[in-house]
Amino acid sequence: MCGIVGLFLKDETLRPELGRMLSDMLIIMTDRGPDSAGIAIYNAPSAGTWKLTLQSAEPGIDFAGLSEALVAGNIPARVTVKDTHAVVETTAGVADVRAFLKENRPQIRIMGTGESVEIYKETGLPRDVVDRFDVRAMSGTHGIGHTRMATESAVTTLGAHPFSTGADQCLVHNGSLSNHNNLRRTLIREGMTFETQNDSEVAAAYLTAEMAKGKDLGEALTGALDDLDGFFTFVVGTKSGFGVVRDPIACKPAVMAETDQYVAFGSEYRALVNLPGIETARVWEPEPATVYFWDHEKAA
Amino acid sequence: MPTFDLSSTPLRELNSALHALSKGANDTAFDVVNPRGAHAVAVGIDAPVTVEVRGSVGYYCAGMNDGGMVTVHGSAGPGVAENMMSGTVVIEGDASQYAGATGQGGLLVIKGNAASRCGISMKGIDIVVHGNIGHMSAFMGQSGHLVVLGDAGDALGDSLYEAKLFVRGTVKSLGTDCIEKPMQPEHLETLRGLLERAGATDAKPEEFTRYGSARTLYTFNIDNADAY
Known part of the structure; x- marks a missing residue:
């Protein structure tokens, strides 16, 4: 299964709360995957x-x-x-x-x-992982989290999500890819390096390689729809942005919510219920094969 | 009227109370507050109870419903009213994927949109969606009716058996062996009844197009023997 959460803050006054909000969202998703958990927090960079x-x-x-x-x-x-x-x-x-x-x-x-990014991930339950790294105390502009039910590779710290394969880039994945071995070989020839046999790491490296060719996150995610075979709901973070894409079959669940204060992602609505103003938020299920992304720099 | 606050009461207490109702019980109007996306709310009802759920629910709400009248004042996660036998389930908001899957009877009304695979393998349920439906809806539908006031996504009615599909808006694409069929007087009559029961007062049966099975796929054709 796996559980994914993501939070992109529009309201700067919420930034000190990012770690706490994201931790709570992830803990609610614990029963979607007990193997490992991880969180990536983006904060305003200092020059x-x-x-x-x-x-x-x-x-x-x-x-x-x-x-x-x-x-x-x-x-x-x-x-x-x-x-x-x-x-x-x-x-x-x-x-x-x-x-x-x-x-x-x-x-x-x-x-x-x-x-901008800091990434914390370990084997174990989300509650234990966020406690170990004191994630609740972290502030930031946006972040993503993942709790894993392992399918394609071993339960290890390195096999935990998020996967980061480029500066300020990271990815979390719910699903399983079927062409990851082939694609990994292609990416290795293009100069990418890999730490694991995990399918999701290949997806992260694919996006990094595409963005290195000059694509923005949205364009890279659109390319993923053609080049990645299998089941996926991805949430991806970059220095200033946050993106979501689901495969065309869209078996893996996804719910999004948007208010004037934030854009939030959850594998299930349960993950979103404690967010401020959720009762009146625009809540929707992201469409299959459709790229969504938000960018602090482009929004500003 | 029993009220269950799911922020303080375990879900199992609600479902146990619903299952414990005996025939002819009087106190049959249940109120459920703070569902907060919980899974399996009001599953396995087998008595003519009324359940008002005040908020959004997660997976499998009102699954296997047999005679209950369940209203969700919010949106529903995947598999709402899965394998319904009889009764009525109304979703005031949107429904996620495979709403009404394998349903054998009863009426499922979705006031918002339904996602992919709505009515997949339906076996007699009637489903009325006021908004749009996603791809692969009514896949292998065997009987019952799927009525869509908005648009349908890709591969509507793929590998369809005898479920009858009515769409008012556009259909992105029809699935294999699903074709447009002429609307006969009896279909208009059926549709009128379903629209009325679903509170779709602004829709007229004449505005819909009927789709059904071309029946070329679901019986074995000797000419296809080489494919096996």
Whole structure:
């Protein structure tokens, strides 16, 4: 099954509440998938600063003294450790941090990078995952969350959603793709790299590759309708935006709600019932094979 | 009149109370508040009760209904009134996919739109949708009526048996073996009755087009033997 939630805030006064709202939405979706959970939170970027979300199976060892080690390696950085994850904020390039970690802390995995996004995901129930990373306290402009019932690959931290394959890009998926092995081979030839055997990671990498060719999110999602075979409801985040698309058969459920304050997505209406003003919101089921997206920059 | 507040009462208490009703019981008007998208609200009714649900529901509301009169003052998730036997289910808002699936009798009225697969494998249920319906509706429909005041999506009536389909608006595409058929006086009469029962007072039977099975697919044709 899997459960997906997404929230794109139009009303700036709600930003301090984003983590709490999204956490509550995701917890309600727990019975759609108990294997792993994850959340991506986008916050307003500060100029010239990059963020990398790191994950380690042995955070006590891998994150110890990481900040000092980076600085000693001429990479100005601030490291915030949250349980098995750590966020590195740096004015150096992402590639420099990546190279440093590969050389000096090879056990560390990079969950996501960008100016805006932080990604937290682990095996276990949504309630435990959001507690471990104190997601409720996070503010932001938009975010997406996922609770997984595994079908196509193992139940591991890396197999949890969201998948991030490009700067400030991430994807959550309900469904299963049938042409992911073929498409993965094609994308590898185009230079994409993969961490798992998971089908959803292929979808994320596909969108990243298409956007690298100059498409915007909406165009990349439209391409996905032709190039991805299988069942999918995707919710995708970018630095400034949030998109939704369902396959033409549209078996995987989806409900959306929009008010002057937000656009929200849930696998089920239950996920939306605590949002402010939901009683009078415009609530609808997204049409099959139809791309929806909202963008803070284009809206502004 | 029993009232169940689903924000504080477990769903099972509501459904158990509905199932415990004996024939001839007097207190048969139930009110359900704060459904908050809950699944399986008022499933398995087998008595002539009235249930007013004040809000939107999730999966499988009023499933297997046999004689109940269920009204949802909101929208319904997937599978509303699935396998209804008899009675009436009214959705004031929209319905998600496979509304009225496999229904064997009774009347399902959707005041808003219905999503994909509305009336899939219907077996005698009557469904009236005031708005539009999505793709693959009435797929393999065996009997009963599907009336749509708005438009129908792709592949309407694919692999249809003897369900009768009436659409007032446009049909994006017809499914395999589904064809337009002439409207006969008896169809107009049936349609008039269904529209009236569904409170569709602004629609006239003459505005609709009838669709049904071409009957080329559902019996074995020896010329197709090579395909097996």
